Amino acid sequence: MARIQAKIIPNAPKSMVVGIDPKGVFRIKVAAPPQRGAANKELLVFLARRLDVKRSDIAIVTGGLSRLKIIEIKGMGLDEVKARLQGV
Numbered sequence: 105m106a107r108i109q110a111k112i113i114p115n116a117p118k119s120m121v122v123g124i125d126p127k128g129v130f131r132i133k134v135a136a137p138p139q140r141g142a143a144n145k146e147l148l149v150f151l152a153r154r155l156d157v158k159r160s161d162i163a164i165v166t167g168g169l170s171r172l173k174i175i176e177i178k179g180m181g182l183d184e185v186k187a188r189l190q191g192v
Contacts, residue, residue: 106182108189112171114143119150121189129172130189144168147175155180155188 109129113122116133124130136146144164152159157179167173177185 106177106180106185107165108175108177108182108185110147110173110175112143112147112173114138114171119146121154121191124186124190138171147173151175151177155185 109127111125111129111131113131113133115137116135118133119135120133122131122133132147132150134143134146134150136142148159148162148164151162155162155177157177161178163176165174165176
């Protein structure tokens with residue numbers, strides 16, 4: 105199980121990982137507005153696709169109403185998650 109911190113940028117033209125800051129926080133753009141949970145849902149679907157895991161294996165632990173979130177991914181180690189998100 106891995107946990108990552110992510111800063112979410114809603115209303116983007118398409119969902120994508122922008123990068124990672126010096127503190128290890130991922131910057132992720134999502135193609136959904138921050139209304140009624142749409143951005144959170146798009147984030148989880150995007151991450152599941154990008155990490156090649158089931159949607160049910162990803163959860164927002166903290167930050168459901170904030171742009172800064174802690175996300176938990178089951179079945180993967182932190183190094184593997186970072187490598188897949190960074191495109192390595």
